[in-house]
Amino acid sequence: MRASARLKRYVSTGAALAALLVAGGATAGQNAIKIGVMIDGSGFAQDTGGIGAVTAAEMAAADYGGKALGRPIQIISADMQNKPDVASSIARQWFDQDQVDTITDLPVSSVGLAVQQIAKEKHKVLLISAAATTELTGAQCSPYSIQWADDTAALANGTARAVVANGGKKWFFITADFAFGQAMETAASNVIKAAGGEVVGGVKHPLGTTDFSSYLLKAQASGANVIGLTNVGLDSIATIRQAGEFGITQSGQQLAGFIVFISDIHTLGLKTAQGTYVTTGFYWDDSDQTRAFAKRxxxxxxxxxxxxxxxxxxxxxxxxxxxxxxxxxxxxxxxxEMKAMPTDYFGRKGSIRADGRVLYDLALYQVKKPEEAKYPWDYYKKIRDIPAAEAFRPLADGGCPFVK
Structure with a gap:
């Protein structure tokens, strides 16, 4: 099936925009500010972004009033199937034929890197809200890309440093065998060693693995007191669920998820996920502003x-x-202009560096025990705040070629 046949279009729901599109018909669509949301529609990351990312983009367009530069805002989306070649084909069509102005989401690092190269060639802005590799602001950076996702350096600094300080000295990694997983394990290992811990072993698995028993048996036999999960989405869910079935946390080993989402915990339930460490820049129940957005x-x-x-x-x-x-x-x-303007991250001010890295504070959380939850989706308790300066890799260490 050609990439064009896979495209699904969604239009913002703001009343002003709806009226413009009805009145203007095809002309309004041709003159619109077009934002493409490139999602995982049916794979391992469908719940972490997926159609929910399209909804979030629609909400932003509606909240802004449905117009920018005096033109209506149109949201379109496509499932890139977590394949860089498919994503590249969609991106080229969007930029060359459909007059798309920017692309966002991009939940896989290899996809993010592939689309970033195309956006750089086409002189198009890229809003990377999911792909986490630091290469996006490092050696392969683009002057037009902005990385909003918590990256591998920040997640490593947040989780690994705190867990080692809390006594988790010996680590074993279960890693997804793709760009994000490999980068995440490397970054976390460096932090662990610098903090006085050690990595005693690890295994890699392909995306979409359903049976983690052999990997978990190796982790149990390794002598590690922490099992680092450098995978994501359905892979993380399956690992945590099967770890519970093996009685791993009951036997004294701790799980540390480097990129665990609230949707993962909801799927697992607190009985299975309790005690897992999670680092994130956003938790829905953190403040009045996050709660207001989450309610809508x-x-x-x-x-x-x-x-x-x-x-x-x-x-x-x-x-x-x-x-x-x-x-x-x-x-x-x-x-x-995006780099010059302060960011508003749900009431918290932040900034964007020259290399496109968005800077904001993160926090380390631990998943609550079932008896600690007071209402639906009450899943996290905060362990410590992580200032942006501590979390993100220094600009000078990234190697972005256009940054002096």
Whole structure:
């Protein structure tokens, strides 16, 4: 099936935009500010982003008023099947034929890197709200890309450093064998060793693995007191569930998830997931602002937003503000304006560095025991705040070639 046949279009629901599209018909669509949400529609990351990321982008467009630069905002989406070649084909069609102005979400690091290269060639802004590899702001950076996702360096600093300080000195990794998993394990291992811990072993598994028994048996036999999960989505869910069946946490070994989502915990339930460490920049129950956004999102999707979906909302809203502030849709001008403007991350101020890295504070949480939860989706208790300066890799260490 050709990429064009897979495209699904969604239009923001704001009343002003709806009226414009009805009145303007095809002309309105041709002149619209077009935002493409490139999602995993049916794979391991479908719950962490998926159609919920499209909803988040729609919410941002509606909240902004449905127009930017005096033009209607149109949200389109496509399932890139977690394949860089499929994602690249969609991106080229969007940029070359469909006049898409920017792409967001991009839940797989290899996909993010592939689409970033195309966006750089085409001089298009990229809003990366899911892919986590630091290469996106490192050696393969683009002057037009903004990375909103918690990256591998920040997740490693948040989880590994705190767990080692709490006595988790010996680690074994269960790692997804793709760009994110490998980068995450490397970053975490460096932090663990620097903090005085050691890595005693690890295994790698392909995406979409359903049986983790052999990997968990190796982890049990390794002598590690912490099992680091450097996988994501359905793979993380399966690992944590089967670890519970093996009685791993009951026997004294601790699970540390480097990229665990609230949707994962909801699927697992607190009885299975309790005690797991989670580092994240967004938790729906953290503040009045996050709760207000989450309540509106819940009304649309009947589930609380993940950090990926929250990142998509924040990224799209900031992009729309930059369009009007720069009075242009030129990628160079818009990217420069996005970096000059302070970010508003659900009431918390942040900034965007020259390499495109969005800086905001994170926090380390631990999944609650069932008896600790007081209401639905009450899943996390905060262990410590992680300032942005501590979490994210220093600009000078990234190797971004256009940063002086």
């Amino acid at each position: 999102f819940f009304e649309k999707r009947q589930r609380m937003p993940t950090k990926e979906q929250a990142n998509t909302y924040a990224a799209v809203l900031h992009y729309l503000k930059a369009l009007d502030a720069s009075h242009s849709d030129d990628a160079e001008k818009v990217a420069a």
